Amino acid sequence: MNPIEIEGLTKSYGSFKAIDTLDLKVKANSFTGFLGPNGAGKSTTIKILTNLIRSSSGSAYLDGVDITKDPKAALASVGSVVETPEFYPFLTPRETMDYLGSINGMSREAIRSKGDELLHMVKMEEWADKKIGKFSKGMRQRVALAQSLLSDPKILILDEPTSGLDPRGMVEMREIVKGLRDRDITVFMSSHMLNEVEEICDRVALIEYGKLLIHDDVSILTKGTDLRRLDVRTVKDLNKVVLDQVTALPLVESARLQSERSLSIDMRGDESDQAEMLEKLNRLGLKVYSLSAEGHSLESLYMDLVKESR
């Protein structure tokens, strides 16, 4: 059985279905990004998987145990960071580890050695004996990630793990999560940041209106999607005639004027097609001095799929 198997999971609030008979199987040792627009049902799914809310119907198996039936056993092999959790302000990170590790049945020695290792990993060892009440959001997020790995979980569930962090904190958090690749662990993370998912994850599951739209390897999904958006800056003034000429070029899906000397082009193709496009634009006499691809393949895929489902 896969580490995470969701079968016909539904969560209703009156007549509104936040999740609608969702089916999803997350492969062992995969790093799966869980994507979807606001209100798609990502957080609801993650909250059901972490016993924060109850499903209306369906099952969700974690390491073979249905969390809707036996949450205690199902969560035994799960670590999680959901939103930015608040900690008990009167405890230090080390005491928090002791509390949570004891609940998981770890020995004091194991908690101490593992806890110290994890606090070192998230660069919080200097703060191990300071009360968490005084910590910044970034520091709390680091401690949150450390506690999620305390019991050597087989499954790690992360909900927007870099939410609220400054750019440096985001980079460090991503590096830590990427560093888990050499462990026997399955990561299931939601994020609004597609570049983050592309950087960390090898698989993507996309949901909208509580239903799964697509779930596959990132490399397979992005291979079939070659839509890219180009931001073009020209020396020559642009007009409707030029725009029509650009729109008529091969591989161009659409083009829009942004200002007198800039336009946006949606085109299909790879990097060499993009290079050819530059030549073609200059042949039209545009005198292009800057051309950059704004979107990347996962974002294009995401936009395509979300657009299609609406």
Place this chain on the structure above:
Amino acid sequence: MSNNLPSDLAQMLTVTRYEMYKFLRGKKIYVMLGLMALLIILTTAIPPLMGFDLPSDSKEFMSGYVSWVSTLIIIAVTLFSAGALVSEFEERTGFLVFPRPVKRSTLFAGKYLASFLVCAVLMVLYYLVSCILSLVFTGSVYFETIYSLGLAMLFIIGTSGFAFFLSAVMQKGSTAAILVFATLFLIMSMLEGIMMVVNSDPFFILSHAGISISNVIDQATTTVIPIGEGMTMTSYYPKTDVAAAVMVAWGVVCSALAILFFYRREL
């Protein structure tokens, strides 16, 4: 890992231990200790300051101290129990602990036990100091004080259950605390008074049952009082065994409801 999970009992004791840390490291415990010290000082010092002698009879002496106990318990329960469950939602610490392999009922039990223990230890301390003072000033301790202490423990069970119930259903800890205090201290007392005026025994009201804590020493009995024009009201005093049963019933029923609401509550 699942095979290594501790029993519910072991997890409950872990929760209790860390809840106790919360109480011991917070300010509320000092508020309670200060209030208890103040009441003991006032009860001991006011009669001599007003020119009266302290009672030489141990029963009468203890009565003065024990009369504060139900009020102290209501304040203690307001401080230590009213926020116990709601804080996990309001302060979002539930995001940390609910995804752990622990049942909500276990979390409830651990928190309830911690709250009971801190209130119980404070009350035992209060009785202990009162008994020492009785020994110093009267040369003895009134034996029935031990029954009063037992009833105080039952009153903690009942009022804690009620406070946990409100904590499970309220959105804010401050609202739960105000409601616990207002209900136990004011609303129930008003209801009690109204029932006495219409000569109906308010034996089932929790605060009325709490009167037994002092009455087991005072030993007052139910009396009918004329209030004019052939009308009467009855000043009811709770029977000790009935009061004990009522306090336990409030504790059990309210705790059961609290577990149910806490289990069903979503974050």
